[in-house]
Amino acid sequence: MSISKNIDKLTNLIPKETTLIAVSKTKPVSAILEAYNVGQRIFGENKIQEMVSKHNELPKDIHWHMIGHLQRNKIKYMASFVDLIHGVDNFKTLIEINKQAKKHNRVINCLLQAKIAQENTKFGLPLGKIEHILNSKELIELENVNIKGLMGMASFTSNKKQVKEEFKTLSVFFNKVKKTHNLEILSIGMSGDYSLAIKAGSNMVRIGSAIFGDRSYS
Numbered sequence: 001m002s003i004s005k006n007i008d009k010l011t012n013l014i015p016k017e018t019t020l021i022a023v024s025k026t027k028p029v030s031a032i033l034e035a036y037n038v039g040q041r042i043f044g045e046n047k048i049q050e051m052v053s054k055h056n057e058l059p060k061d062i063h064w065h066m067i068g069h070l071q072r073n074k075i076k077y078m079a080s081f082v083d084l085i086h087g088v089d090n091f092k093t094l095i096e097i098n099k100q101a102k103k104h105n106r107v108i109n110c111l112l113q114a115k116i117a118q119e120n121t122k123f124g125l126p127l128g129k130i131e132h133i134l135n136s137k138e139l140i141e142l143e144n145v146n147i148k149g150l151m152g153m154a155s156f157t158s159n160k161k162q163v164k165e166e167f168k169t170l171s172v173f174f175n176k177v178k179k180t181h182n183l184e185i186l187s188i189g190m191s192g193d194y195s196l197a198i199k200a201g202s203n204m205v206r207i208g209s210a211i212f213g214d215r216s217y218s
């Protein structure tokens, strides 16, 4: 199947309220352009330098989402243009994002990454720590960051029941805190589990291989 057909198919499968992030990490600009030419405007990358060079080469109406683990010393390279940072999992990173956003006179939208997977290889904050950050006075002082919602990744397992439970846990928590903290986005779901995520309440899915095909890392 071609990239454009995959996008069409997903657009039909996903509810209108759910935002589709095309995860283009490791893929060439030609692949991104193929998706762009059928109307896709939001792309996700997991390495800051790769995202910066693609941003430089590609049309400027693309919205770039950083979905990977963040190296604090590289945040400055994307601060002028990044649309949403999904993987924030500590307060020091928020402080750095705020500092770099201020230099560009902008407010950078962020999601706090929750640890929902039972396996211990994934990054993310326990839900209690997320609540602590959302309630903290220090957060109010960060005028150049806006926490728009939460992001999570389920365990890498074929056990659907477990994935469902992990998504559900985050979704229940999201619904509990969203009003008080003005949260809008729940970013859960990838190629293998997006339908489970949408059923659990996701309104933003990050899909790579189901659009661009398998990634080969060399």
Ligand SMILES: *Cc1c(COP(=O)(O)O)cnc(C)c1O
Pocket: 023, 025, 046, 067, 068, 153, 189, 190, 191, 192, 206, 207, 208, 209, 210
């Ligand atoms: C790579 C990646 C995705 C997309 O994964 P696919 O299984 O290819 O859809 C989604 N989210 C994050 C954080 C990723 O790193």
